[in-house]
Amino acid sequence: MSYEGENKIQSTGVQVYYGETRALHGIDLNIGANEVTSLIGPSGCGKSTFLRCINRMNDVIEGCRVEGSVFIDGDDIYADHMDVVELRARVGMVFQKPNPFPKSIYDNVAYGPRIHGLAPTKEALDHMVETSLRRAGLWQEVHDRLGDTGSGLSGGQQQRLCIARAIAVNPDVVLMDEPCSALDPIATAVIEELIEELKSEYTIVIVTHSMQQASRVSQKTAYFHLGNVVEFGDTSQIFSNPKNTQTEAYISGRIG
Amino acid sequence: MASGHIVASFDDDLAELNKMLARLGGLAEKQFADAIDALERRDIQNIDEIIARDAELDEMEFDLNERGIEIIALRAPVAQDLRRVIVTLKVASVLERIGDYAKNVAKRSRVIIEHENNKSDNVSLARMAALVQQMLNQVLDAYVSGDADLAMDVRDRDMEVDRLHTSLFREMLARMSENPEQVSASSHLLFIAKNIERIGDHTTGIAEQIFFLRNGQFPSDERPKADKSSVSALGRN
Numbered sequence: 001m002s003y004e005g006e007n008k009i010q011s012t013g014v015q016v017y018y019g020e021t022r023a024l025h026g027i028d029l030n031i032g033a034n035e036v037t038s039l040i041g042p043s044g045c046g047k048s049t050f051l052r053c054i055n056r057m058n059d060v061i062e063g064c065r066v067e068g069s070v071f072i073d074g075d076d077i078y079a080d081h082m083d084v085v086e087l088r089a090r091v092g093m094v095f096q097k098p099n100p101f102p103k104s105i106y107d108n109v110a111y112g113p114r115i116h117g118l119a120p121t122k123e124a125l126d127h128m129v130e131t132s133l134r135r136a137g138l139w140q141e142v143h144d145r146l147g148d149t150g151s152g153l154s155g156g157q158q159q160r161l162c163i164a165r166a167i168a169v170n171p172d173v174v175l176m177d178e179p180c181s182a183l184d185p186i187a188t189a190v191i192e193e194l195i196e197e198l199k200s201e202y203t204i205v206i207v208t209h210s211m212q213q214a215s216r217v218s219q220k221t222a223y224f225h226l227g228n229v230v231e232f233g234d235t236s237q238i239f240s241n242p243k244n245t246q247t248e249a250y251i252s253g254r255i256g
Numbered sequence: 257m258a259s260g261h262i263v264a265s266f267d268d269d270l271a272e273l274n275k276m277l278a279r280l281g282g283l284a285e286k287q288f289a290d291a292i293d294a295l296e297r298r299d300i301q302n303i304d305e306i307i308a309r310d311a312e313l314d315e316m317e318f319d320l321n322e323r324g325i326e327i328i329a330l331r332a333p334v335a336q337d338l339r340r341v342i343v344t345l346k347v348a349s350v351l352e353r354i355g356d357y358a359k360n361v362a363k364r365s366r367v368i369i370e371h372e373n374n375k376s377d378n379v380s381l382a383r384m385a386a387l388v389q390q391m392l393n394q395v396l397d398a399y400v401s402g403d404a405d406l407a408m409d410v411r412d413r414d415m416e417v418d419r420l421h422t423s424l425f426r427e428m429l430a431r432m433s434e435n436p437e438q439v440s441a442s443s444h445l446l447f448i449a450k451n452i453e454r455i456g457d458h459t460t461g462i463a464e465q466i467f468f469l470r471n472g473q474f475p476s477d478e479r480p481k482a483d484k485s486s487v488s489a490l491g492r493n
Contacts, residue, residue, distance in 0.1 A: 211334070212332060215334075239334045239335065240334070240335060240338065240339075240472070241335065241472035241473070242335055248335050248336060249259065251334050251335060252261070252333070252334050252335050252336065252337050253261050253262050253263060253266070254259050254260065254261050254262065
């Protein structure tokens with residue numbers, strides 16, 4: 001159990017290599033519980049690579065090697081005995097493009113609880129699906145058509161379905177990799193409001209190219225550049241009075 | 257920031273806002289100088305013109321305000337860019353206020369010129385006026401050049417303005433008690449001195465805004481103050 005602001009995720013000296021290329025040069029970053037942390041920076045700066053270190057998504061990329069350590073609630077997630085499937089249930093992920101399974105709305109959300117054996121009865125599973133859809137702010141819109149296919153929903157609804165799917169297995173941490181980049185401003189606002197609500201129950205780390213989204217949704221912001229964290233601090237400080245001139249140049253749209 | 261924005265028209269917007277403030281500052285400075293000049297030379301000719309010109313200052317501040325809000329709405333500035341816009345809006349409203357004080361100096365000068373029995377030159381007032389004019393001039397230079405050190409130098413000199421004001425206040429009380437026929441002119445002179453002292457305070461406020469613009473925080477030390485006129489009375493020092 002963690003408390004707001006207390007370190008949920010501790011990373012020390014995280015280096016990532018894609019073959020010979022080093023993408024991250026030793027990241028030391030502590031992420032607080034029950035708050036939203038934004039990772040910002042230009043394309044190729046390593047922010048998504050770092051995000052994927054938190055649930056070992058880099059394991060599936062051929063030639064990718066991770067050094068250093070990442071602890072979640074004091075557990076070394078790169079330890080030999082770590083069960084990666086269990087880890088990914090603890091650390092859910094939402095991607096740039098909504099990627100619902102080609103299944104019904106119900107089955108999309110029920111998928112995780114089923115494979116993790118979380119629901120002993122049909123009633124329990126129904127309850128989990130409803131709770132997750134409610135938390136994701138989608139229940140009202142879909143409760144009378146749970147059997148419809150997930151891909152028939154609008155983009156914003158699909159993304160909320162993916163969020164419902166991620167939280168159905170009751171994770172501690174939710175990672176979001178540019179979750180709104182394919183959505184219109186209204187759907188984006190709905191997701192942002194949802195992030196605000198979700199942070200009371202989950203620790204959220206979000207990669208975004210929208211500076212304004214980072215400033216709207218997060219309490220902490222890390223600015224990545226060329227595989228390093230240039231500056232990390234309270235979002236209000238980063239956007240009003242950054243300490244580093246590179247950060248200032250990036251957030252204010254100057255040639256760095 | 258040495259480098260410009262990738263979107264160059266953003267730089268143009270900020271440069272235009274700066275120019276608007278420079279013009280506003282120039283006019284506020286002129287209004288103040290003209291009002292003091294009219295009083296010192298006992299020249300009633302210019303006074304109506306000074307009073308009428310205050311409307312121009314109001315209009316310039318209004319336009320600057322609109323432009324600033326437009327930049328915030330359209331460009332969503334952050335960090336130093338945001339401070340630049342906010343500080344410019346605040347300084348503009350202070351300069352407009354300085355213009356109001358200058359107008360009031362002009363109005364009271366007319367009463368003094370028309371009603372004084374014998375010319376009541378006042379050395380402290382002249383020194384105060386010269387000092388505050390110099391401070392206002394330098395603070396506007398500091399704004400344009402972004403020189404926070406010069407701004408802090410201006411701020412430090414407000415102590416001297418306060419001292420002169422206190423001494424002038426005591427002098428006027430004594431003069432009025434000795435020469436009842438000078439009460440009218442001396443009262444107006446007191447208010448003029450107060451106006452000048454306030455312009456000094458506002459100039460100091462601008463200096464602090466410049467410091468904030470450059471450093472993202474206000475000066476940490478308390479502003480030095482030496483105005484004791486509010487606790488001064490006859491027969492007491």
